[in-house]
Amino acid sequence: MAMNVKNCRKCGKMFNYVGGMPVCPACREHAEEQFQTVKKYVQDHKTATVPEIVEDCGVDAKQIQQWVREERLFFTEDSPVKINCEICGATISTGRYCEKCKKDTAHNLKDSIQPAHVEQPKTVANMGKQSSRMYTYKK
Numbered sequence: 001m002a003m004n005v006k007n008c009r010k011c012g013k014m015f016n017y018v019g020g021m022p023v024c025p026a027c028r029e030h031a032e033e034q035f036q037t038v039k040k041y042v043q044d045h046k047t048a049t050v051p052e053i054v055e056d057c058g059v060d061a062k063q064i065q066q067w068v069r070e071e072r073l074f075f076t077e078d079s080p081v082k083i084n085c086e087i088c089g090a091t092i093s094t095g096r097y098c099e100k101c102k103k104d105t106a107h108n109l110k111d112s113i114q115p116a117h118v119e120q121p122k123t124v125a126n127m128g129k130q131s132s133r134m135y136t137y138k139k
């Protein structure tokens, strides 16, 4: 079986890549812990600025931005942290686009995205060969 090994983007260690972000399980877990810390912090400190979050939670501003883009981290209206729609500039609480632009881009994506490459049914053929061989050996 071909293993897809990658270097972790955070710590550089080799790990068995299974998809998503190229980050090893240890770093992924660490990031998740950080996320929970920040999420709780933002809930408790609704008026905290990004530099305050960075200092009190010990996370990267870039990491915070990424969580916002992934729509995992929300800032309330009381928050001085303002996120703007990347298309029209409207103030939003999370993500990259406002609801209106999100709808528009989703519509555009649907039209422009090509169908994903079709997997060849290699494994099925191999398995068929293997089982018939096993049968012969048993006999």
Ligand SMILES: [Zn+2]
Residues within 6 Å of the ligand: 008, 009, 010, 011, 012, 013, 023, 024, 025, 026, 027, 028
């Ligand atoms: Zn790592």
Ligand SMILES: [Zn+2]
Residues within 6 Å of the ligand: 085, 086, 087, 088, 089, 090, 097, 098, 099, 100, 101, 102
């Ligand atoms: Zn917009």
